[in-house]
Amino acid sequence: MDLFTPLRLREVVLRNRLGLPAMSTYMAAPGHLPDPRWHLPHYQTRSVGMGLVVVEATAVAPEGLATPDDLGLWDDRQAKALAEVAGVIAAQGAVPGVQLSHAGRKASRTRPWGESGDAPLAEADGGWTPLGPSPLPFADGYREPAKMTLQQIARAVDQFAEAAERAVTAGFRAVELHAGHGRLLHSFLSPIANQRTDTYGSTYSGRTLLLRQTVRAVRAALGNELPLVVRMSCCDFLPGGWTLDDTVRLAPLLAADGADLIDCTSGGIARPETRPTSPCWQAPYAATIRHKTGVPTAAVGKITTLEQARDLLADGTCDLVLMGRQLLVDPMLPARSAPDLAPAPYRRALATTAAAGDGHLAPEL
Ligand SMILES: Cc1cc2nc3c(=O)[nH]c(=O)nc-3n(C[C@H](O)[C@H](O)[C@H](O)COP(=O)(O)O)c2cc1C
Structure with missing residues (x-):
């Protein structure tokens, strides 16, 4: 299968197998709304030639914001x-997707840059108590989360489903x-x-219950036609943590619950953690899950060239390739390879610069 082979997920067809993963920009306007001067040009530019564009982590509830600069989707506005x-x-021509997020114990932080960046947000500065399964902070410098009650857990499931309904109303198709x-x-x-000991913890089925209930609720909210992707950290890189075998076991259960594709990332459960950083380094997770379970996967992580993307698709590693940082800085990468996918005003420029080979426009332009 090639990069430009369409991918059908339920009733939605991606024109090719290249996607932009969710990439937070922390640029929301007041009310956690997209800023038209930032988000519209940002996403428009990064949709050129793409199969799927997933809008950055968008909170399903105020307490699920990672930072005050995140987008939200808990109200109709x-x-x-x-x-x-x-x-x-x-x-x-790209399929618009949105990532629904609840930051859990990683909530109530400042955005990652600036003098007071990447720091806990105190109540006095508008911060709030994060929620989590147990009262264990993510790392030094992170706030201790409140252990969620059963009512709060049920509410979180509803919040994901309600946000999914709003996403459909807003025109997202994944x-x-x-x-x-x-x-x-x-x-x-x-x-x-x-470290809960109730129905949402202690055993594998207890710990996976919230995600499974959320997938079922979101599937019900989406109906049967639109795809549901689940982004999973396939392993924790830490002793006693979530493992790739755990993910392999869960993937078919999530598919039965209504998920259509597993987006295979990793890590992020605690600090410190050591992770590899070589090209395409997370792709083996996507391959293992795809081969062992038959559930479609997306590969992501230091994939920076279309040649790498093509190879991952050709050797059956994954069904979809996501390129994050590379497409943030070089959004015309896919269109350079397939100028037909670019908007008409760019097409001739792409064709002629490619033909000239030295970066100069043809004289008649
Ligand atoms: C600036 C930045 C923002 C990110 N925001 C998100 C996000 O909102 N949701 C998410 O799941 N991952 C997020 N990620 C992770 C990316 O989606 C992606 O998995 C990661 O960057 C690895 O892919 P890459 O090497 O192609 O960039 C972010 C990464 C970066 C660098």
Whole structure:
């Protein structure tokens, strides 16, 4: 299978197998709304030539914001504003997706840059108590989460489903659940963060219950036509943590619950952790899950060239390739390889610069 072979997920067809993963920009306007001067050009540009564009982690509830600068989708005003973002993505021919997130014990932080960046947000500065499976902070410098009550857990499931409904209303044609990087859904999976002894902890089926209930609720909210992607940290890199075998066991259960594709990331449950950083380093997780379970997967992580993407698809590693940082800095990469996918005003420029080979436009332009 090639990069430009369409991918069908339920009733939605991606024109090719290249996607932008969720990449937080921490640039929300007041009300956790997209800022039209930032989010519209940002996502429009990064949709050129793409099969799927997943809008950054978008909180399903105020307490699920990682930072005050995140997007939200817990009210209709937010849905209305996000419809503009979905619209610019779709106008470029990419499928608009949105990542629904609850930051769990990683909530209530400042955005990662600036003088007071990447720090806990005190109540006095507008911070709040994060929620988690157990009262265990993520790492030094992170706030201690409140152990969620059964009512709060049930409410979180509803919040994901309600946000999914709003995503559909806003025109998104794919929804991704953020169940990785130590956020709420991942924190329930991992014994490192989840030390509960009730129905949501202690055993494998207890720790996976919240994610399974969320997938079922979101599937019900989406109906049968739209795809549901689950982003999972396939392993924790820490002794006693969530493992790749755990993910292999869970993938078919999630598929039975209504998930269509597992987006295979890793890590983020606690610090310190050591992870490899070589090219395509997480792709073996996508391959293992795909081969052992038959559940479609996306590979992500230091994939920086279309040649690498092609190889991963050709050797059956995954069904979809996600390129994050590379497409943030080089959004015209896919269109350079397939100028037909670019908007008409760019097409001649792409064709002629490629033909000239030296970066100069043809004289008649
Ligand atoms: C600036 C930045 C923001 C990110 N935001 C998110 C996010 O909102 N949700 C998420 O699941 N992962 C997020 N990630 C992780 C990326 O989606 C991706 O998995 C990671 O960057 C590895 O892919 P890459 O090597 O192609 O960048 C972020 C990464 C970066 C660098």
